[in-house]
Amino acid sequence: MNTAVVLMAYGSPNRIEDVPAYYADIRGGRPIKPEHLADLVARYQRLGIEESNPLNEITEATRSALEAELGLPVFTGMRHWNPRIAEAVQQALAGGADTIVGLVLAPHYSSLSIEKYRAQLEDALDGRAELRFVERWGDEPGFVALLAERLVVQKHKHVVFTAHSLPARIVAEGDPYHDELLATARLVAEAAELEDWSFSFQSESPTGEPWLGPDILDHLDELAANGVEDVVVCPVGFVADHLEIRWDLDVEAAEKAQELGLRFDRIVLPNADPAFVHVLAGLVRRAAAVPSAG
Numbered sequence: 001m002n003t004a005v006v007l008m009a010y011g012s013p014n015r016i017e018d019v020p021a022y023y024a025d026i027r028g029g030r031p032i033k034p035e036h037l038a039d040l041v042a043r044y045q046r047l048g049i050e051e052s053n054p055l056n057e058i059t060e061a062t063r064s065a066l067e068a069e070l071g072l073p074v075f076t077g078m079r080h081w082n083p084r085i086a087e088a089v090q091q092a093l094a095g096g097a098d099t100i101v102g103l104v105l106a107p108h109y110s111s112l113s114i115e116k117y118r119a120q121l122e123d124a125l126d127g128r129a130e131l132r133f134v135e136r137w138g139d140e141p142g143f144v145a146l147l148a149e150r151l152v153v154q155k156h157k158h159v160v161f162t163a164h165s166l167p168a169r170i171v172a173e174g175d176p177y178h179d180e181l182l183a184t185a186r187l188v189a190e191a192a193e194l195e196d197w198s199f200s201f202q203s204e205s206p207t208g209e210p211w212l213g214p215d216i217l218d219h220l221d222e223l224a225a226n227g228v229e230d231v232v233v234c235p236v237g238f239v240a241d242h243l244e245i246r247w248d249l250d251v252e253a254a255e256k257a258q259e260l261g262l263r264f265d266r267i268v269l270p271n272a273d274p275a276f277v278h279v280l281a282g283l284v285r286r287a288a289a290v291p292s293a294g
């Protein structure tokens with residue numbers, strides 16, 4: 001058996017000029033309002049995307065550390081930017097892989113998230129190698145322990161677990177995303193022995209339909225009204241510092257907390273921390289050892 005790993009991430013534009021094409025990819029051909037594009041460009045500009053691109057850099061650091069730990073070739077495939085998932089598959093096949101482990105750097109399954117990565121991977125693979133796909137890993141003990149460790153010193157504060165929101169219609173469609181997020185939050189809260197915690201969504205997109213809530217900004221209002229003074233955010237649906245963390249939490253939510261007189265902090269994300277890479281390596285080893293059903 002000749003195994004390679006395709007490590008998948010959301011992807012991020014490297015330059016400001018890339019933002020329109022990147023946004024168009026995310027929208028999948030649906031129209032973009034000029035004011036929404038201008039707003040996105042402004043966010044990337046404020047974060048200094050030209051000087052450094054956290055998501056793509058952290059993904060590369062994770063890829064190379066995972067490759068070193070596994071002793072297997074690991075190729076990065078981005079869902080919305082370069083290198084694309086199809087390029088990663090091409091590289092893996094060119095290197096002689098007959099078995100590919102697909103792992104997404106997002107822990108919770110949704111038809112609008114993990115399933116989209118899988119579709120790109122399967123299309124590119126087109127049956128040319130065996131696929132062993134890791135569908136979800138939000139309850140992986142090493143991941144739970146890693147987040148819990150980051151909260152132990154903050155355990156007397158109110159902890160808000162967060163994840164990317166998705167259109168609310170997924171609940172009626174039976175999508176397990178919301179339940180899986182809450183399960184991770186509960187496991188981490190238990191492991192860190194938290195006294196007071198809640199869950200909210202973040203990073204809703206202006207797509208014109210209702211999204212899952214409460215949104216973190218409304219949730220902060222509610223917490224302040226209930227007398228909470230100290231908030232620490234623990235994102236469970238993201239594993240790296242990127243726009244949704246550095247803008248939506250570090251700028252937007254932090255400003256809102258300041259207006260409300262709340263002390264506001266967040267945990268350091270797993271990024272390419274060796275302990276996190278070790279968790280990913282365990283997921284790959286297990287998937288490589290066990291052929292997936294179907």
Ligand code: FEC
Pocket residue numbers: 009010011012013023026027040055105106112113164165166167204205206207237238241242243244
């Ligand atoms: O740092 C960066 O440059 C990229 C950060 C980034 C991550 C990310 C993760 C997730 N998203 C998920 C779902 C959606 C859905 C839509 C959507 C839209 C955007 C836009 C940007 C963006 N997302 Fe994202 N997401 C990131 C960035 N996302 C930029 C477009 C502008 C905006 O809304 O602000 C709506 C698509 C549509 O319009 O139809 C749905 C989910 C995740 C977490 C899982 C994962 O990482 O794959 C779910 C990182």
